[in-house]
Amino acid sequence: MARKTRKKRRDGREDDGGQVATTEWTNDELAAAVEAYLQMLELERRGEKYNKAAVQRMLVTGPIASRTSTEHRMQNISYVLSLMGLPCIEGYKPLSNVGSGTIETLQSIIETYTAADAAPMPLRPPVPVETLRKLPPTGYWMFVCNRTVWHGEAWLRDAGTTLLYKVSDHNHKEVQAGDLGVLRINARRGKSAAAAHPAAVYAIVEVLGSPRLQPDDSESYYADRADAGAVVWRAPLKLLGNLVEDPIPVGGLPNNADFRHFRLPMPTATIPISRRAFSEVYRRAGLTRPDLTDEQKAATIVGVRTLELEASKADPTRKSRISKYIERGPIGQKVKEIRGWRCQICETLGSEPIAFFRRNGRPFAEAHHVQPVSLLMAGTLAATNIMVLCPNHHRQAHLGNFEVLEDGRHQWRISIDGRVLALPKTAL
DSSP: OOOOOOOOOTTSOOOGGGOOOSSOOOHHHHHHHHHHHHHHHHHHHHTOOOOHHHHHHHHHTTTTTTOSOOHHHHHHHHHHHHHTTOOOOTTSOOOOOSOHHHHHHHHHHHHHHHSTTSOOOOSSOOOOOSSOOSSOOOSEEEEEEOTTTBOHHHHHHTTOSEEEEEOOGGGTTTOOTTOEEEEEEOOBOOSSTTTOBOOEEEEEEEEOSOOEEEOOSOGGGBSSHHHHHSOEEEEEEEEEEEOTTSOEEGGGSOOSGGGHHHHSOOSSSEEEOOHHHHHHHHHHTTOOOTTOOHHHHTTSHHHHHHHHHHHTTOOHHHHHHHHHHHHTSHHHHHHHHHTTTOOHHHHHHTSOOOOOBOTTSOBOOEEEESSOGGGOOTTTTSGGGEEEEOHHHHHHHHHSSEEEEEEOSSEEEEEETTEEEEEEOOOO
16 A cells, blocks of 8 residues: 655645645644644543544534644644643544744643633534534624514513523534523614614623424513413523623624624524634623632632622631632732832832832832731722732731821821821722
């Protein structure tokens, strides 16, 4: 039998599967491969089965349709994960034949997907489709609500936690448990500004189960109760974020291809959206991933705000743990950065405001929480509760002749060594 000749790329490296690559993998293609890899890794961690061949088929018929195989690229991702000290999929042995630039790009993508403030990922990779589609499934969905059919705002104001939602016929085999999405309610026209409502995102949701042919028992929310009784494809959704009191108008979202369908009057119940679109809406909603630990939440500003709300119901042990995580958290770092690491007391007194410079050349300062973090009262975790002080004045604030005379909206009045000073607050 004749030996098969493996073709080489112009840069001397074989493309995935020994095929000739006309171009380097784009960032979007690498990101799609990383997302699918991380989803398989999570399923493996849970002990759940998945089909590698189906995942590859999904990728090469969708987000990386210009490729014929993903096997070597997945092994490259294993190699980068091993360099980062992270676990890998057992079935993808690390393969190091990847350029340094691609290594850096993959590492950056992995860090972005796994960051504490990143939007969550769907539990499973999207299902492969039989034919090329203009909008193949992504695992992220926009559920479209027609106000003339279903009273979405009323349902959300009644504060339910799960709902049945209609799925378009052509998507019923593609919506999976663990998928994520947004609930967009269309515009309502009115003769007055008060009566009109623009199209907006009113909720962030997670799919709890595969669609089934079934009616909806919550008929009181339908304009025509016959629509509730219709046996159509419906999937159970869980609310991750109820935005009914502060919806995100679609007109304020970025004006690019990722959000094109957010602005259109959609005649369909479900439509795939990109991770970029979902992540942007998730960020604007101010949510944190439900799987984060308290320590991971304390690493982000949004997470700290979440902890502040959760702390009011926390037991004393958890309150103590939260306060320790937050003491050196991101809000203090951000306030110090905004104020240039200058001691506010030294600056007001006309003294040198920089305590000293670190070995790396950056100035040093400390964040003083005026109301102790350990109290975990409303507002104690906010930027407006933080003074930027040098180490000496920080110790004096805790142990010396220091008193807060007035805690105003925009400034503090303090007494230090008998002198009264006004210090401005910092808002993020």
